Amino acid sequence: xxxxxxxxxxxxxxxxxxxxxxxxxxxxxxxxxxxxxxxxxxxxxxxxxxxxxxxxxxxxxxxxxxxxxxxxxxxxxxxxxxxxxxxxxxxxxxxxxxxxxxxxxxxxxxxxxxxxxxxxxxxxxxxxxxxxxxxxxxxxxxxxxxxxxxxxxxxxxxxxxxxxxxxxxxxxxxxxxxxxxxxxxxxxxxxxxxxxxxxxxxxxxxxxxxxxxxxxxxxxxxxxxxxxxxxxxxxxxxxxxxxxxxxxxxxxxxxxxxxxxxxxxxxxxxxxxxxxxxxxxxxxxxxxxxxxxxxxxxxxxxxxxxxxxxxxxxxxxxxxxxxxxxxxxxxxxxxxxxxxxxxxxxxx
Amino acid sequence: xxxxxxxxxxxxxxxxxxxxxxxxxxxxxxxxxxxxxxxxxxxxxxxxxxxxxxxxxxxxxxxxxxxxxxxxxxxxxxxxxxxxxxxxxxxxxxxxxxxxxxxxxxxxxxxxxxxxxxxxxxxxxxxxxxxxxxxxxxxxxxxxxxxxxxxxxxxxxxxxxxxxxxxxxxxxxxxxxxxxxxxxxxxxxxxxxxxxxxxxxxxxxxxxxxxxxxxxxxxxxxxxxxxxxxxxxxxxxxxxxxxxxxxxxxxxxxxxxxxxxxxxxxxxxxxxxxxxxxxxxxxxxxxxxxxxxxxx
Numbered sequence: 093x094x095x096x097x098x099x100x101x102x103x104x105x106x107x108x109x110x111x112x113x114x115x116x117x118x119x120x121x122x123x124x125x126x127x128x129x130x131x132x133x134x135x136x137x138x139x140x141x142x143x144x145x146x147x148x149x150x151x152x153x154x155x156x157x158x159x160x161x162x163x164x165x166x167x168x169x170x171x172x173x174x175x176x177x178x179x180x181x182x183x184x185x186x187x188x189x190x191x192x193x194x195x196x197x198x199x200x201x202x203x204x205x206x207x208x209x210x211x212x213x214x215x216x217x218x219x220x221x222x223x224x225x226x227x228x229x230x231x232x233x234x235x236x237x238x239x240x241x242x243x244x245x246x247x248x249x250x251x252x253x254x255x256x257x258x259x260x261x262x263x264x265x266x267x268x269x270x271x272x273x274x275x276x277x278x279x280x281x282x283x284x285x286x287x288x289x290x291x292x293x294x295x296x297x298x299x300x301x302x303x304x305x306x307x308x309x310x311x312x313x314x315x316x317x318x319x320x321x322x323x324x325x326x327x328x329x330x331x332x333x334x335x336x337x338x339x340x341x342x343x344x345x346x347x348x349x350x351x352x353x354x355x356x357x358x359x360x361x362x363x364x365x366x367x368x369x370x371x372x373x374x375x376x377x378x379x380x381x382x383x384x385x386x387x388x389x390x391x392x393x394x395x396x397x398x399x400x401x402x403x404x405x406x407x408x409x410x411x412x413x414x415x416x417x418x419x420x421x422x423x424x425x426x427x428x429x430x431x432x433x434x435x436x437x438x439x440x
Numbered sequence: 441x442x443x444x445x446x447x448x449x450x451x452x453x454x455x456x457x458x459x460x461x462x463x464x465x466x467x468x469x470x471x472x473x474x475x476x477x478x479x480x481x482x483x484x485x486x487x488x489x490x491x492x493x494x495x496x497x498x499x500x501x502x503x504x505x506x507x508x509x510x511x512x513x514x515x516x517x518x519x520x521x522x523x524x525x526x527x528x529x530x531x532x533x534x535x536x537x538x539x540x541x542x543x544x545x546x547x548x549x550x551x552x553x554x555x556x557x558x559x560x561x562x563x564x565x566x567x568x569x570x571x572x573x574x575x576x577x578x579x580x581x582x583x584x585x586x587x588x589x590x591x592x593x594x595x596x597x598x599x600x601x602x603x604x605x606x607x608x609x610x611x612x613x614x615x616x617x618x619x620x621x622x623x624x625x626x627x628x629x630x631x632x633x634x635x636x637x638x639x640x641x642x643x644x645x646x647x648x649x650x651x652x653x654x655x656x657x658x659x660x661x662x663x664x665x666x667x668x669x670x671x672x673x674x675x676x677x678x679x680x681x682x683x684x685x686x687x688x689x690x691x692x693x694x695x696x697x698x699x700x701x702x703x704x705x706x707x708x709x710x711x712x713x714x715x716x717x718x719x720x721x722x723x724x725x726x727x728x729x730x731x732x733x734x735x736x
Contacts, residue, residue: 169532220715223532231710234704234707235708365536399546399550409539413537414523
């Protein structure tokens with residue numbers, strides 16, 4: 093049982109060439125990456141169909157990156173992030189409909205609420221390991237689904253909530269699609285920015301240590317539960333902000349839209365897996381690949397063959413789990429490594 | 441009093457259904473510790489198979505068990521070889537891969553059936569047994585009886601036969617099992633096949649009760665995980681009792697609290713048990729770690 097002596101492959105690879113990236117290089121890469129992410133929007137600015145897809149891609153990329161904080165860096169495979177997404181969407185919508193409170197003002201307190209709920213339900217669940225944790229979070233998502241259907245006075249029950257169209261920047265309701273795209277871009281820039289910071293912070297290194305080996309992390313003096321809880325709170329808070337934006341973008345929410353696993357809870361994880369779990373850029377790359385592809389599939393097959401888009405996504409998920417465990421980022425890294433390797437071999 | 445008895449009866453019969461759909465997962469997750477989120481879809485395939493055997497070959501749903509269960513078992517073995525085997529020691533990737541299979545199977549059936557619900561109709565579904573004031577649906581009695589018989593059979597298989605002992609040995613320590621001359625890979629393959637066949641069998645037996653839709657597996661999968669974990673990991677009887685608990689809780693919660701909340705109530709009970717005693721009610725303490733520890 094002493095297989096833990098050999099360090100995980102990834103750690104060796106990472107340790108071999110970059111120690112801790114300097115702040116300048118990390119933030120420089122971030123700025124370049126964000127500029128690149130903005131490029132499709134700048135090019136397709138005039139096309140409302142594409143601007144819509146780009147806005148959703150930014151949003152889902154941000155949400156996947158938020159999941160990645162605890163799921164990727166922390167290695168805790170939550171399938172219940174729909175709960176925090178739902179808290180953001182439902183609370184924002186109710187407060188806006190009932191009291192006319194601007195989402196700009198409520199967004200951050202609601203995110204704090206979601207982080208609190210996340211810590212409350214995670215505190216007992218974090219003693220579960222691996223698949224048991226995933227199953228428990230799945231059960232939380234299901235409880236939330238049932239409660240959202242039940243508490244009609246708060247959530248509108250199965251009928252859902254309709255947010256009246258009162259355009260205006262103060263209401264976070266826009267008449268132009270490109271305005272939403274900018275909003276969603278700010279969100280993904282925020283979440284990826286947090287990831288860049290986290291990856292170089294003490295908490296980030298603690299999360300990685302907990303992911304690689306919980307017992308070793310504890311032996312090294314890391315407060316394992318506290319680390320997981322802080323990672324989860326950060327992840328849930330950002331997910332809730334995504335829920336707020338989603339509600340104001342769609343202006344209609346009901347339980348299936350918020351809690352369907354293949355569209356929300358598991359989707360965040362899927363996008364991260366495709367892009368590269370535990371990497372800073374992976375979740376956004378995954379979204380950039382999957383969201384437009386899914387849109388195309390839907391448009392192509394929705395009438396002739398219902399379900400084809402989700403069937404293909406499911407198949408992609410199986411293939412990624414089997415052959416591309418480190419996602420696009422991992423594939424690119426190993427490609428670079430191979431190129432470098434062949435170069436050094438060519439030298440006399 | 442009568443009311444309580446009626447609700448209890450409804451609950452026990454419902455528990456039979458939950459017990460039946462959980463038996464396959466009991467073997468796959470409870471005993472061998474493979475996370476299979478596509479288990480509900482195997483039940484769904486069993487239901488569709490039974491439907492087609494009934495409409496095209498005019499075979500009674502209960503008889504078609506003998507065709508459908510081996511076919512679904514075969515599908516299970518293909519899944520094990522192609523998807524599960526390469527991910528043996530990676531439970532997190534098993535979650536992804538089998539959830540992907542769930543989406544793939546469910547939506548492929550949606551594309552094929554175009555969302556139309558099938559039903560074998562009333563051929564076996566109308567019989568009612570009256571015991572005093574109690575009315576018992578005969579198909580549900582059959583389900584409960586089948587769940588009981590299969591549980592007894594599985595228990596005997598795992599505890600008394602060489603193959604059953606091999607299965608348990610492989611879960612506990614792969615290397616020692618291999619040293620004892622057990623073919624580890626083949627044991628995993630066969631176990632997964634049996635677990636899938638049991639799901640197909642459950643599907644066949646449930647066709648008179650449920651209408652058949654592509655999403656029908658979704659009704660079962662979380663319930664099945666709850667039943668297996670609640671009753672006790674690795675304990676065949678635990679899952680049977682877990683099924684009854686879930687059924688009875690659901691019946692009482694639906695009757696006395698609110699039908700909408702009935703599944704939330706047992707989800708919360710499940711979560712509490714999972715957190716307080718991850719090995720389940722009848723499982724040995726620490727059973728939740730077996731099979732997920734590092735092995736060579």
